[in-house]
Each structure stands twice: as structure tokens, then as C-alpha cells.
Amino acid sequence: xxxxxxxxxxxxxxxxxxxxxxxxxxxxxxxxxxxxxxxxxxxxxxxxxxxxxxxxxxxxxxxxxxxxxxxxxxxxxxxxxxxxxxxxxxxxxxxxxxxxxxxxxxxxxxxxxxxxxxxxxxxxxxxxxxxxxxxxxxxxxxxxxxxxxxxxxxxxxxxxxxxxxxxxxxxxxxxxxxxxxxxxxxxxxxxxxxxxxxxxxxxxxxxxxxxxxxxxxxxxxxxxxxxxxxxxxxxxxxxxxxxxxxxxxxxxxxxxxxxxxxxxxxxxxxxxxxxxxxxxxxxxxxxxxxxxxxxxxxxxxxxxxxxxxxxxxxxxxxxxxxxxxxxxxxxxxxxxxxxxxxxxxxxxxxxxxxxxxxxxxxxxxxxxxxxxxxxxxxxxxxxxxxxxxxxxxxxxxxxxxxxxxxxxxxxxxxxxxxxxxxxxxxxxxxxxxxxxxxx
Amino acid sequence: xxxxxxxxxxxxxxxxxxxxxxxxxxxxxxxxxxxxxxxxxxxxxxxxxxxxxxxxxxxxxxxxxxxxxxxxxxxxxxxxxxxxxxxxxxxxxxxxxxxxxxxxxxxxxxxxxxxxxxxxxxxxxxxxxxxxxxxxxxxxxxxxxxxxxxxxxxxxxxxxxxxxxxxxxxxxxxxxxxxxxxxxxxxxxxxxxxxxxxxxxxxxxxxxxxxxxxxxxxxxxxxxxxxxxxxxxxxxxxxxxxxxxxxxxxxxxxxxxxxxxxxxxxxxxxxxxxxxxxxxxxxxxxxxxxxxxxxxxxxxxxxxxxxxxxxxxxx
Numbered sequence: 001x002x003x004x005x006x007x008x009x010x011x012x013x014x015x016x017x018x019x020x021x022x023x024x025x026x027x028x029x030x031x032x033x034x035x036x037x038x039x040x041x042x043x044x045x046x047x048x049x050x051x052x053x054x055x056x057x058x059x060x061x062x063x064x065x066x067x068x069x070x071x072x073x074x075x076x077x078x079x080x081x082x083x084x085x086x087x088x089x090x091x092x093x094x095x096x097x098x099x100x101x102x103x104x105x106x107x108x109x110x111x112x113x114x115x116x117x118x119x120x121x122x123x124x125x126x127x128x129x130x131x132x133x134x135x136x137x138x139x140x141x142x143x144x145x146x147x148x149x150x151x152x153x154x155x156x157x158x159x160x161x162x163x164x165x166x167x168x169x170x171x172x173x174x175x176x177x178x179x180x181x182x183x184x185x186x187x188x189x190x191x192x193x194x195x196x197x198x199x200x201x202x203x204x205x206x207x208x209x210x211x212x213x214x215x216x217x218x219x220x221x222x223x224x225x226x227x228x229x230x231x232x233x234x235x236x237x238x239x240x241x242x243x244x245x246x247x248x249x250x251x252x253x254x255x256x257x258x259x260x261x262x263x264x265x266x267x268x269x270x271x272x273x274x275x276x277x278x279x280x281x282x283x284x285x286x287x288x289x290x291x292x293x294x295x296x297x298x299x300x301x302x303x304x305x306x307x308x309x310x311x312x313x314x315x316x317x318x319x320x321x322x323x324x325x326x327x328x329x330x331x332x333x334x335x336x337x338x339x340x341x342x343x344x345x346x347x348x349x350x351x352x353x354x355x356x357x358x359x360x361x362x363x364x365x366x367x368x369x370x371x372x373x374x375x376x377x378x379x380x381x382x383x384x385x386x387x388x389x390x391x392x393x394x395x396x397x398x399x400x401x402x403x404x405x406x407x408x409x410x411x412x413x414x415x416x417x418x419x420x421x422x423x424x425x426x427x428x429x430x431x432x433x434x435x436x437x438x439x
Numbered sequence: 440x441x442x443x444x445x446x447x448x449x450x451x452x453x454x455x456x457x458x459x460x461x462x463x464x465x466x467x468x469x470x471x472x473x474x475x476x477x478x479x480x481x482x483x484x485x486x487x488x489x490x491x492x493x494x495x496x497x498x499x500x501x502x503x504x505x506x507x508x509x510x511x512x513x514x515x516x517x518x519x520x521x522x523x524x525x526x527x528x529x530x531x532x533x534x535x536x537x538x539x540x541x542x543x544x545x546x547x548x549x550x551x552x553x554x555x556x557x558x559x560x561x562x563x564x565x566x567x568x569x570x571x572x573x574x575x576x577x578x579x580x581x582x583x584x585x586x587x588x589x590x591x592x593x594x595x596x597x598x599x600x601x602x603x604x605x606x607x608x609x610x611x612x613x614x615x616x617x618x619x620x621x622x623x624x625x626x627x628x629x630x631x632x633x634x635x636x637x638x639x640x641x642x643x644x645x646x647x648x649x650x651x652x653x654x655x656x657x658x659x660x661x662x663x664x665x666x667x668x669x670x671x672x673x674x675x676x677x678x679x680x681x682x683x684x685x686x687x688x689x690x691x692x693x694x695x696x697x698x699x700x701x702x703x704x705x706x707x708x709x710x711x712x713x714x715x716x717x718x719x720x721x722x723x724x725x726x727x728x729x730x731x732x733x734x735x736x737x738x739x740x741x742x743x744x745x746x747x748x749x750x751x752x753x754x
Contacts, residue, residue, distance in 0.1 A: 068718070068719065071502065072718075075501065075502040075504075075721075093502075097502070097504075097505070098505070205699075206699045206700060206701040206702075206703075207695075207699040207700075260590070261589040261590055261607040261610060262588055262589040262590060262607075262610050262612070263613075264610065264612065264613030264701065264702050265612070265613070265698070265699055265701055265702075394503070397719055397720055397721065398720040398721075398722065401715055401719055401720055405524075405703075405704060408701055408702065408703045408704070409703035409704055412701060412702040412703055413615050413701065413702040413703025413704070413705055414615060414703075415615070415703055435498060
């Protein structure tokens, strides 16, 4: 009797909860960075509003303040965000500090399979501990650091002839990091249509993550590793390997010989500005910006083309991108999960890509039409096949700030040698891992 | 009987309040008035200070609420005092403090001396000169960032005009040698008017009859300047130095806007470094120890300075 009463009460509660879920319209707030794909997501989410009856609000924070603002929000148990598209490096802290809802049961109940998403993105954006089937996010926005260049300049006969004369080879998309530098140095200070132009816009920003994201674009192709054995935190010989030293010296040479004057504290915005103003022949930036760049009336269309971060000793691109998580402090988790379920649908993912977001769903990426669906789609696929990410540890912010300092001190402020910078970085990171009790 | 302030206050007290305080001693009433202020002072200033001291001996991290807090003794203090990078931040702060105060006092006093001379348009010039200090540091930082831009910045073009150098051949904010001076220039531009106003107040407080007596004694203008003007303005000057010293020791916004602490860590003042430790790395225990060291330093130096200031005033 008691058992049947309990069953009845439970069934009633479930029915009421179910009815409530269906009838009650919630105001959901989704937090993300303020950039082009965020606008696409606003557009995409209108469909969810129409289907579910929930209202979507958005809190978009400019990139330089995004980490500070959002991590403070999570650390204080804030209820501003019901859904958060957080940076890949936050996943460790999000999981260990209880900021993100674990999604395994939800995925199982709703039939959402992580096998349907690109492996690299699941590994980077969703899992903690790394590579284990413990999911705290759904891959939302695949991204990597890539390159774009002035196709119209590269096609000009006078410039091609001058390049051939200077280097003995044809001007084209670089096939290695060293070719990339050679092309950038060729354009540095060159007069084109009466204007002095420069080689390339690279990341040198000090305050948030800029220079680290830029320099890893050189470190990874040279074969940089964070640890000798994954999970062991033994960094000596990996972080400061001869290849890493060479890559760091390369990036410094790039900064000194092939970037515009005053380019000492530059990140995404400055890179876009330098390219759009016709100041540079090439620029590095996240694939997320490429749809907007291609659509630019002055420097887009036929004037622009894209290439994946060139290899050196191996292929390697710096991972960007984010997963979408449900914030554990939200009072509207049911509705937030509804959004995730809707977002995981292949048809929605296809629309997401069509609008300018980078879907990580295999149904989109493995479609035969995908490589030709945009001028940068093939490069994006190639880049995502060889991405590496920064530490995703709960103490990632300390690790990142240490790297920002050491890299900026060496590359921009010209202090010490590459070997010293990497040796000091190991000291900093060792101290962090000791404090964390991992060493 | 004439009305005194006491009787006026008594008659203005509502009867319900009068009934409640009837029988309370003067001391008790005084405590009732002062109590809330003391409570606020304790809650907002003293308690956080004591709590900071307590945290400085732990490995507490404010972003990891569930993590076990360990007592680490003096380890945070040892790490800070043995960290060569922090000493470089201290040097950068000392450089910034010394040169900003030096230039602001020199130029501020000179401007005050000139403005103090009665001339046509005196008030207009005073208003124009004090404009920079009315602006927000964030605005000033962004504004000067453009002025310092090596390709289009006005500052580089002005220097180029006088020196014949290529404007884009030097980077005020990007060069290790020039960046510390670039922040000194901007802070001096912004805050010299403040020093000027204090000096002006000092100059205007000197009675004319002292100069008249000196004239009668045939003292030269130079003699009057060194034996009357400087000694009588000195307490004001010292006060200006104290204000600017305290302000610039905690300088943050302007420098963050201009250089973000770079290039490298060349202009990373202690306040910027402390903010990184506390609110970016979230090493709360370590940052607390850092804050205590800075507090003791500023408090100690300020106390010595205030004693010196009092001696000068007594003369």
C-alpha cells in the first residue's frame, strides 16, 4: 500500500513537472562572447523561441573581458546565465568547481550521442577529466586559429615577379611556417598602390590570452608538448625542448621583422582592423571571423582567401571554440536543457553553419557539400584535424597568465632568451601544480 | 530667558524620542551617535584588514570555495619577497612615483607662480589648465593611446617635427625604454593642474605685507623667492606630494588603458600585478600577503612623511 501510494505520488509529481515544463515559458539567458557568431546565434535561437515558447535573452561580453566577467560570475554562484558558451579551457574548473551541470544522464535520456560530433571538439569542449566520457558541455562552436591573405595582391604580376626575384619561388599560400615568414617579410614595408603595407598581423596582446594563442600557432607545428607523458605534469624537456625554443625564436623574429609598427598589444580586433584597412598582406585570426571577412565589401570576396596554419615539423593549429553548458546555479535548468536538446538536432546544426556558426556535428562536417560550402570550409576541416589546446586544468587562469608574461617579456619586451623564457615558464607552472597538489 | 542651542535642540526633539533617551547619560547618548559610524568603520575597514592578515597565511583561493584551506605560515611572504619579478614591479612603481611627482611639482609650482601674477585672461588660463584633471582616467588613457600611435599619432609627429626622425621609427608604448616615460608623461599631463591648484592656494595665502616689508629691507626678488615664497608654500607642496604619492602608488586605470602593464612587464606597477594575482589568478592568500606588504610600506612611508610635514608646519 505504502509502495503504491509512493508510486502514485511520484507519477503525479512527474506529470505535474511535465505539464509545468510544457506550459511554463521561461526567460532564458545565454552568455557568450560578443563577436560575429553570437549574432548568428541570436538569429538561430528565434526558431527555438517559436518552438518552445521560452524567451531567449543574451549577454554578450567583449572578448578582452569575457573570461574575467564570466569566471567571476561562476565563482560567485551568479544566476545571470542559464546557458554559457564558455571557453574550452574553462571545462576543468567548470566541472571540478561544480559550475557546470554534468550532462551524461541527460544525453542518455534524450538520445544525444557524442559520437555524432567531431572527436577533437568532444575531447576539447566537453570532457573532464580529459578524454573520459564525462560530459559537461555540448560542442557548440568549433574553431581554430587560421590565416587569411590579400588574394588580389598575391595575384598581381608585378608583385609575383618581385617575389620570384627575391626568393626564387612562386608566390602562393605558404606550405610551411618558414615560407609564411618569408612571404610576410617580402611584404613588410612594400609600397602597394602608393601605400606602405606590412607583412602580417599576429597576436601579441598581453592582458588576456592573445600572445599565448598566437605563439602556440608556431609552437604546435614545431612539435611543442605540455608534458612528456600526458597527465604526468613532467614538463622539463617538453615545454623547453629545442623545437620549442626554435619555434619561440621564430615567432619573435616574425614579430620583429614582419608586423606593422606599434603592433605590441594586438589581438583579434587589431588583426581584423589591420587587414580591413589594407595595412597587411596576411593576418592570423580565428575561423569564427572568416564569414564576416569574406562578406566585407572592401577587402572580402575576390580579394581574400584563407589558409590553415602552415605546418613545420608537423601539422598543428591552436584550438579555439567552445561548448555550451548548463550553469549549475540556474533556476531554469529544465528549459536550458531543452535548448541544448534543440541545439543538438542535426537540422539546427546545419542551419547554424549556414548562418555563420561553426557546427561540430558530423552530419554537417561530413556532408559531401561541406568543403565547398564556403571558401574556408575545407581549411576549417583540415585545421580541426590537427588542433591542440592550452591546459584545461582548473588552475588554467594561473597557467595562462604565467605564459602571457613569459612570452610577452621575451617576444615584445626583448628580455632574455627563448630558452630562459621557457625555463621560467616551467618554474611558474611547476609552482602552480605544486599548489594544486598535482606535483 | 534667551534661547540657547541646547534649549533649541531640546525643544526640537520629538516627545517620543525624548521619553526614550530620558535618563541616559551623556556618554551613552554619545555612543548612540558614534556607534553606527564605528560599526561601519569596523565592518568596512578593520574587519577586512584583519581578515586579509589571516588569509595571508593560507593558500586560500576565492574561486575554489569547496577547496580545503591550508595554513602555509610565512610561505606567501617568503615567496613575494624572494620573487625577482615582484621587485621589478616595485622598481617600475618607484620610477613612476618619483618622476611623476618630480615633474608635477616642478611644472605645477611654475604654473601656479605664473598664474598668481595678475594678468589679462588669468581666469581663462586657469580653467584651461585644470581641464585634464576633470577627465576620466579611462578616457585619458584611450585618448593618449591614439596620440602615441606610431603611424597616425600626433605625439610621434610632433616629436618627428622637432627631431627630424621618422614618426613610425619609435613606439612610445611598445618600447621597453620609452613605455615607462610614456605613462609618466600622461600622468603628469593629467595631474599637474591638481598640484598647481594646491600651490596656488599656498601662494595666495602669503600676505602681501611680508613682501612689502622685504621690499623695504631691499631684499632682491630672488631672495624673496627663497626666503619667503618657498618656505611658506612648502607645507602646501608637501601636502600635494603626499596626495599624489598615495594616488600614484595605487595607480591602475590609466596605465592599464595605456600599456596594460607592457611591453612585457615593463610598466606593470604593483597595483596591476596585485590585481592579476587576486582576481585573475585567484591566489587570494598570496595576494593578501602582497597587499599587506604594500600596506605596511605605504603606511610606514606616509607616517614618516606626515611627521616631517607637521615639523615643517610648526616652523
